[in-house]
Each structure stands twice: as structure tokens, then as C-alpha cells.
Amino acid sequence: MKKRTHTCGELTKNDVSKSVVLNGWINTVRLHGQVVFVDLRDRYGKTQLVFNADTYPGDFDAVKKLSIEDVISISGTVQPRADEAVNPGMFTGEIEVAVNSLVILNETEPLPFVITDRESASEDFRLKYRYLELRTEELQKNMITRHRAYQAVRSYLTNEQFIEVETPVLMKSTPEGARDYLVPSRIHNGKFFALPQSPQTYKQLLMISGFDRYFQIVKCFRDEDLRADRQPEFTQIDLEMSFVDEQDIYALGEGLTGSVFKEVLGVSLPQKFPVMTYNEAMDTYGTDKPDLRFELQLKDVKPFTDASDFNAFKSAETVKGLVLPGMQYSRKIIDQMTDFVKQYGAKGLAWMKAENGVLSGGISKFLSEDLQQKLRNELEINDGDMIFMIGDAKETVLQSTGALRNEIARRENLAKESDFKPLWVVDFPMFEWDEDDKRFIAMHHPFTAPKNEDIDKLTSDPKNVISRGYDLVINGYEVAGGSIRIHERDLQSKVFKLLGISKEEADQKFGFLLNAFRYGAPPHGGIAFGFDRLVMLLAGTHNIRDVIAFPKTTSAMSLMDESPSPVSNTQLDELGIVLKGRD
């Protein structure tokens, strides 16, 4: 193999008459009998090669046999193209390389799908041959975007005095939170490590060690079901700071996010991100991660439906309305929308259309003309608009109306892809009541500090304790989340107790952390970014698999290497594991 003098993406008119060596993959072959064109590709670009039977000194029959995705090495001379042969769509389109020597480094077998077109094969096929799919321009671009994001993060945080520290991948399994991936210990038969759901406890211990500002770009593992934006192993930008409050974290998060968007996309985010409370987000958008690229706010219409003759909503805890300006859907689409909201537990979808100064259709006949006018004025409903309404238990109404809001935005293309609207969501409740287990569970995690003024409520009124947690939301994605932590042993014990974790269990599972709090724990707090989701936004995709080199399917399998897979009895014996089999 001759070593390349240039990549396939750099030769221009300025290189004409140079002797060059190029290595790469054959992107396309255009065979014209006595002249053969080949587009040679590497990750830097494509260059057209010409084999001319009159001048090519080698075996021309071998040239005719070249096929797509063969790996070759050529040497030749750069020559200008005739004016009419210039390809303006190609960076190297003004030149071509007249080949005088060809070495076939690796001949390819017929491909399972067309490399140049990602859409040419279904996803399971592309995942099985992921190394081929990764040759596509789109995925190459995404991986480069991801690389640039890593670098932007490291450079920004290093400038801000952060220290990168690696924490263990084999750690203690702890209660609370997501299901752990377990790793059996051979040396300690019958005992298990867990893979980290996040390096949470380690980073707190690093604060106690005095590192003051820590970060890590780190793999995390959660054995839960997948989604378009969720993989069982994913990457976090994990960071923690000492002697800080919420304002310091917001400033850092804004600086880091802004810097990444600037470095990778050249996009300027606002210097300060708006802040919204959890209650306001739920009440106005029906979600704790609202997409602020479009309006469509949820409105309280309970007073109006209560005053109407429409009885179905009378007993509903909450009734929310969504006014669609300038949109009136057909019966068919309304039926589709009704099916859509039923997925979220709504029993139905009430609607009315505004025309000729009144409301019509749907449940309008249950509203007096006077009530209709009041509703139109209050919610600013104009002719040509329509309103959807859902009434039910508060949680159901918010969730289904919030989902409907997103669905309408999707159908109507209300959100511009190039638009980025970051938002801090704050003042989360500290606890959620778990009906199944009849106990409180931490909404964020059990190390999150309560608001100082709510500490007394921990005993008197735990349901209404507000935490010092915060989420960073961009375009409807939860991009980061964190909190100011508890750094006092007593308070931490109190919270464990509230979560129904006995003193014995707390000592057994979190004793190391509680002990550490005895020896000079600084006040600290931090945040963790879902790195893959951040890259999704940067890459302009809605699928996390598009930004992960070797992702898993919805059923958490790797189709390429067919993992997970059975292991030998010898391996199981060593670990002292006997498979019980499932019912």
C-alpha cells in the first residue's frame, strides 16, 4: 500500500499537475467502456478518479471489475476538468485524478444495503451492519458533532477550573432510583457490583475530598425500558461544585451550554436562561419539560364548564383548554386526536369551533350564548380558531393536554428546528407519593436538599416540601438535572427516614456517605447533562440512536454482536450462579 499524500476531500485547482496518492472507499463507479470514473471516498470527502484505457498503464480489465465499497490505493496526476465537466456540488469538483497505478486493498462482497442512502434499509438491518451504516455521511457528521461537543465541554470546564476525575464503573448497588445492571463477583461469590446509574455518591465524596470543582464525561447505566431518547447505557456530563448555591450552578450551566452551542453550531444562546417553577410549567404546559418554541398555553376552563350544562366535566377536578389559533380540524382528525389523548388516560376530548361570532359544534350547545361570549373574551378565541378541552383528575388532564399540545405542534410544524429555547425548571416537590409502596419517593434523588425554609415541613408536611433541584430543558427535552445537595448527616438521615429507609438500611447502603459527612463536608451542588440528548439537539435529530456509534434496540439488544447472549456453564459455575429460568 502506498501511503496517501492527500485525503479525498482536499484537492482543488491549486493542486493541478501534482502527483498524488489517495486511499479510500469506492463510492460510485461509472463505467463507459474505455473510460471509467470512480468517486473515491474517505471521511474528508470525495474525489473523482479517471481511468482512461489509452493512458492507463495497468490492467484495464481489473479496473472494469471495481465495485462499490472496494478499498483501493491509487497514484495519479491531478488534472483540471473541462468547464462543462466541473461538478459544482463537490468541493473537489474542479479537478480529477488521472490514475496511473491501482492497488486493490480489500475487495468487497455485495453489500446488504446501499451505503450512500441511509433510508435504503430498515433499521434492524442497519443496526446489524452498523459499521456500514456508520459510513453514511449523516452518521459520520453526527459522530463528528459529538466529538466537537466533547472537546467544547472539556475546554470550557477546564478553563473554569474543573478537574476531570474518573469514578468506578463497578460500584455498590443502592436502593432508590432506576433498576441496576448487576455484575456478579467471582471472588466474592454471591455478591454483586452494580453499574452506576450516575456517579452521584462519588462526586459528593470528591467534594468532601476538597476537589471543589469536578467533572466527568461518563457512561451511566439504567436497566429500564427504552424510548426514542433513552438508551440503557448513556453518557452524562457529570459535574459538582463546592461552596455554591443555585445561582452559581445556573451561571455555570448557561456558560457551558452556551459555549457548546457556540463551538459546535455557531449558535448564540441567551446569556441568561429563563426560570420557571415546576408548578407553573405543569399548569401552563402540562409537562415539567415544556417546549417553549411555540405558545399554545393550557387555560383553566373549569369555571366555564361548571357554569354550562355540560355535565361530564362537573365532577372533574380540573378542566383545561387549548386554543388553536387559526386551526379548525375535521371530524376525522378530531377523532385521531381523541385516540391520541386516550393514551394518556383522558376519557375523551371535548371541542368547539369559533365562527360567525359564536361557538359551534362539539359541546357548544351546552354553553349559553352569554357564557360563550365570556369564554371567547377570556381566552381570546377568534373566528377561525378552535378549542380542545379535557376534564379529569388534575394529573390526567395536565399530562394529556400537555401531550396534545406537543402533538398539535408536531402536526402543524409550529417548532422551528433551528430554534433553541433553553429553560430552567425549578422548585420541584421534594417527594412524590408512591401509591403501590405506600411511601414517599424522592422526586430527584435522596441526596437533594430541601429548601431551607421548608426543613420544618419535613416532619409536619412532607408533601409540600420544595427541593433545591433544577432541570435544564431545551426544546422539550430534559437536557440536564441537578440539585444543591444535603451535606449534613442529620438532615440526610431525616430524609432517608422519610423515604422509608430504616436506620439499619441507611447505614448498610449509604453508611459510607453518612460517615463522610462527619469529617468536614462542604456545602455543594451540581448538575448532570444528558450528553446524548445534547448532541441530538446539536445534530438536529430526534433519535438518540443517531448520535451513538453502537446503540441498542428498543428491546435493549445489540443486533450487531447479538448481545446479551448466553454464557457457558463454566462461567456460571465460577460465579456460583444457577439459572432458575423464567415462568
Place this chain on the structure above:
RNA sequence: GGGAUCGUAGUUCAGUUGGUUAGAACGCCGGCCUGUCAAGCCGGAGGUCGCGAGUUCGAGUCUCGUCGGUCCCGCCA
């Protein structure tokens, strides 16, 4: 755990109320072709209709089960 949807040449798809020999495009193989850039033209090979039952004189088509992909609910501190 649940819902929706998909599975037919190597690949992407079509395939009528269940009815003769399951089609097309791209790819592959062979031939022609000296300026293409999604090259073109001619010819050819290529199918366990995901798998397994069932209904039927007859199933790619209908029913049930099962496996796999995708999206969603639950779940994801």
C-alpha cells in the same frame, strides 16, 4: 407488563372480495459503450411471503400464537 404499527427477491416496496406460474425499482452476474457524476442501453440469475399452528377445495391475503424492528403508556431517584 400494556397499546399501536411493520415483517414479501440481497435491499426498498407493490400484490384486488382468499383463486393459474408472487411483480417493480435498485443492487448482483454477463454483454455494449471514451466525459460521467443517481451515467446509459441490452440480457440473465435471484422467493421457505419472519416462524408455527388453524380455518378453507385453495392462504402472501383470514384467525390464533410466537419471534424481531419502530413509536407510545407504565417504568426511567
